[in-house]
Amino acid sequence: MNELYKIANKYSSSKSYMEYFETYYSFFLSFKYRKINILEIGVLDGESLRIWRDFFPNANICGFDIEKKNVNIPNVDIRFGDQTDVKFLGEIINDYKKFDIIIDDGSHISKHIIRTFTYLFDYLNENGLYVIEDLQTSYFPRYGGSRININKNNTSMNFLKKLTDSVNYENFDRPFYQKNKFDGKIQSISFFQNIVFIKKGLSRNFLYKKKNINFIENLKKILSKFF
8 A cells, every 4th residue: 555545544635535545645755845836626525635735745745615604724725716717717826936736626617627727737846747526527527527528628638638638649641730828838648537638848859840931841741642
């Protein structure tokens, strides 16, 4: 039993019965003693925040929830607001500047997950981790998903599947391709049952560095489709 499991057994976090802690341990161990900033979306009864506080002795930890709760945890900053409210998120960013670990255990509604990730990704440090829990809700209609059409647009899972293209964008070779904000800024996306870990960082391990392609070269690419 790893150390994180032992700490988790002291508390009653829902993360335990979802069996996330073995995976969390493998990703979080290198951060354990560092002076880092952690943000968790979704406080519930505060049990997971207590786990992070005990596991990361040198971390600044902030958690927030849309519902006001009577939760007070020493050395943990707890706030109340909507994860899709950019003004509220901006207030947190103003205080912490950037985070090394962000965990979305909030509403689990696909459009909320996507909106929050799109905003907060800019404030995740290089080599930082963005974690999204309970992705099974991506298939539930009340959370914006579909049990019949698993390829439905704008679900959290399909957003993340598409995001994997940003890891490999340098090899698209599309004519007149315009980069999006995630291209080349994600090192890896690791899927496990109901949870994903996204590691921010510049693309690496390419065999060559792509040169800037001019208009003529782009035109040649288009014509090559027909000849």
